[in-house]
Amino acid sequence: MKIRCFIRCIVMLIGLLGFMSVQALAAPQDEAGKQLPQIDYLQGVVLKVQPLTQLKKVQGMSGAELVDIRLTAGEETGKEIKVTNYKMDRPGFDLHPAAGDKVIVAVSQEAGGKTYHLADYDRMPYVYVLLGAFALTLIAVGGKVGIKSLFVVCFAIFIILQGMIPLILGRHLNLILATWLTSALIAVVTQITVSGWNAKTWGAIAGTVGGVAVAGLLAVLSIQAMHLTGLDNEEAIMLKVTYLADIDFQEVLFAGIVMGALGAVMDVAISIASAQYEIKSSCPQYGFKELYKAGINVGRDVMGTMSNTLVLAYLGSSLPLLLLLSAQEHVPLLRIVNLNLIATEVARTITGSIGLICSIPLAALATGFFLSQKR
Known part of the structure; x- marks a missing residue:
């Protein structure tokens, strides 16, 4: 047990130190030339x-x-x-x-x-109140797990803001590569911190990485096939015109799709792995076949609600757009569905949902395999 705790601490420390070092290297080297008013x-x-x-x-x-x-x-x-x-x-x-x-x-x-x-x-005083309520609720309901959950949330935000974004802005790192590295690191640290160093965690990590990889591959294919520009809102256009003219916003769109699907895929993977872990603990005689079947059954139940979660999340964020389009009855459906903004949201929702669905058999397979081993 002590060895496992030691390994977990080492993994977390390496992750933090690695990205802190990367963040230091990613700092812009030349601030001259941009004399903006103070x-x-x-x-x-x-x-x-x-x-x-x-x-x-x-x-x-x-x-x-x-x-x-x-x-x-x-x-x-x-x-x-x-x-x-x-x-x-x-x-x-x-x-x-x-x-x-x-x-x-x-x-x-x-x-x-x-x-x-x-x-x-x-607005910050009210933001602090909401953050405090969120932290207290996590700790009150989850106890030690709630504290771990709070840590992984802060870790994910830290990695994105202080690791991924400075890498892109300062070192002009390929955004697709930065997204893969960030997603993998967040998935590994999150699962190890919350679930410990065991077969359940390994299976959840495998399911998460596999599901996100499928979502990312489909995102790349969709962006190219559908000619999506990534310039589907005012913020993206403003960034392209002013500060980030050299950045490919198709890659920005890819990063948004992958990061948006990551949380839901992790949720599904750990749900399946945890169920299989508990079944194995209660029925040690179960082998790979029984564990895999149980994981798939649990995954099917989770799949319907989690896919709906992704769809509702994207629809909720696009509600003003839906109202705008619904109010213009004279605009034909053919024109609406081919708008860059609409096609982007469809691609974002569908690719994330497919990645989530694919994570179910992957997590069930990996967890069943690890749990069925003698050691």
Whole structure:
């Protein structure tokens, strides 16, 4: 038991140190050449809001208001400033502050001194509340397993933000290779941390890697065959035009499909492996055939709900698009289904679901094989 715990710690430590080293190497080497104006962002709270009717006739603006703000962070904590908040009748961009609201203030250095602008609402306090509720719920319900689950969630976020993304931006690593490495590392560390070093974990890892590999292969084929560009939303287009002109957004789309399917595939693989592990513990006389059959039966039950989970997740994120298309009754179905955005979502959903389904026999086979061995 001590040896197993030691091996688990070594694996986790190697993974963390490896990606921390990669992240250090992936840091951009040359920041010169991009002389952007320095803008600082400070937190503040709204004290008072007054309408400015005399500015309604400004071109492109539908109105304005004078906002009194007290800064609550930085060197100017406690300072009260006045900011003009312009409105353009654009719901996605207009801010409607009220007294007591927490906001973000953009501070820029200009020739005449500092200039303050109302940037956005300060949503982080409420994000922290949600994160705290999430962590407490995990620990209260799961106990030690909940703590492990919290660790693997943080690990996955850390690897993506501090490993994968810096590799792409700093070293221009091939995005497909970076996605495979990241997915494999997340799958291995997650399964070992949650389930331990045993046959159940090995089978779950094999099922996860196999299912994600199938989803990735289908994603590559779909992107090429359907001529998907990866530029299916405003954020992707903005990145292509401004900062990431040299990056292939078809690879970005591939990475999104694989990372989106990874969580569901891991869930299915560990569910099957855990069921087989418990059956073997209760019935030691069972061999490979019985364990494989049990794993397949469990996988079939899980398959229906998990495939539905992927479909509902993608449909939920695309609900505004569905409403937009449904409201335009004069647009023919042929045109709708051939839109790049629609075809992309279809490919994302179907490839992820197929990868999930393929992980079921793979996990059942691998776990049944490992559990049926004498040692």
